[in-house]
Amino acid sequence: MIGSQQKFIRLTLLGAVASLLAACAQDRGPAPILSVAQTSCLAEPPLTAAKPLMLSAEETKPLEFLISGTSSCLETTEGVRSLFELVQLPQSVAPFSVRVAAVPSSTGLFAPQLTFLDSDGLPVRQISEEKFVFRGPKLTASALINGDERYLLIASNPEIVGDRSQRTSSVINQYQSGGPIYFTVRTGSEFTKSVTYSHGGNVTITARTVDRSLDAR
Amino acid sequence: MRRFFVVALFVFLAGCATYKSVPFEQSAAQPIKRIGLLSPALPNEPTAFLATTVGQSFGIIGAIVDASMASSRASSLNTILTSNKFYIRQEVESSLTAALEEQGYEVVLVNATRTSKRDFIQTYPTTDEPVDAFLDVIVPGYGYASAGIGSSTPWRPFAWMKTRLVRATDNAVLMREDIVYNRLTDQRDDTVTISADPSYQYADFSGLEYNSAQSAEGVRVAITETSNTVGKLLK
Structure with a gap:
């Protein structure tokens, strides 16, 4: 009995330490980039530098990259600057969709604007905010x-x-005892995270075929 | 009690179930202008869901005590909502209609016979007024939820909508999204999530009961914000 209690306490402590370590190990990422510091920027993105995106039925091959302070930048004729990456879309007869996700670091979140370009690099559509x-x-x-x-x-x-x-996010922790007496303790907690929109940050993109049938999940 | 466990499980898993999101894109060839909003699938009553309780550590006895307390809270919340003239069908239909009209759609309410409160319709009805597409909505849960006991995990309103837009002419799925207002866990990335408005949160359930009118307004805001997000996704 005492042994199982000790084991439970040990497991609980281990769980608590693991939670703390997990929190510490969360991607700290880069600090928010609030201005574009490059000495010169491009007027339009070079198509040859585009990163290829693969098409998948199950969203298994995300393209991931970091837009950092050293990434290429664009500058409009009005002098407005932004950091960017260019992605080459897959070619497919079947209809497909893409999803772009800005992944937060501990303090920053990439502020995205998305523009689709044709084969000549001319803008054909912008995704509204x-x-x-x-x-x-x-x-x-x-x-x-x-x-x-x-x-x-x-x-x-x-x-x-x-x-x-x-x-604000909630976390449900669950600790289980070992030994002959088995029981579970669940605790709930929550944390509030504040991030600043940034010129840089982690981005993932997935492309996937679209199933329009009523039986699709 | 069985209903409590089913509802509790649904709420806890809100957003955990995977689905294949289909983003909406207006087609120039077959534009969607008039949407038939089908009678939504709704739960029988609101939920007051406490994700973690002391009773969960005490097996079946604890579960029975939990179920009794949860049932009492749900009943109290139901009284709060009805006494403040909150009727879920009316709220869902009017907020979705407003959200769709805001995006420029004409909306026709369509009576639909559902065989399940959890599944989308498989055979869409014929309508007197022609529509371009049907918006099929399931509300698996709404009400208030808290991650645990104590003032650090307040009660906040929540709402969950599963939505599907289906073209009337060929039953092609034009949009498929799940949206959760105040999801308890924020780890899965398929469901669209909306943070709860901090104006409507209570350190304990008695505070929620005491501020009855504001509590009901909190659920109304949850439903409205969720509907507005459906509208945004159909922009």
């Missing part, structure tokens, strides 16, 4: 791809860089 929604901690936008869209320009949105977003 309203289409961005949170899925868990990630800020995401999804879109079906039209036939003439060949590239996706993922650039920072200077209009919202510096704004803050605050989200």
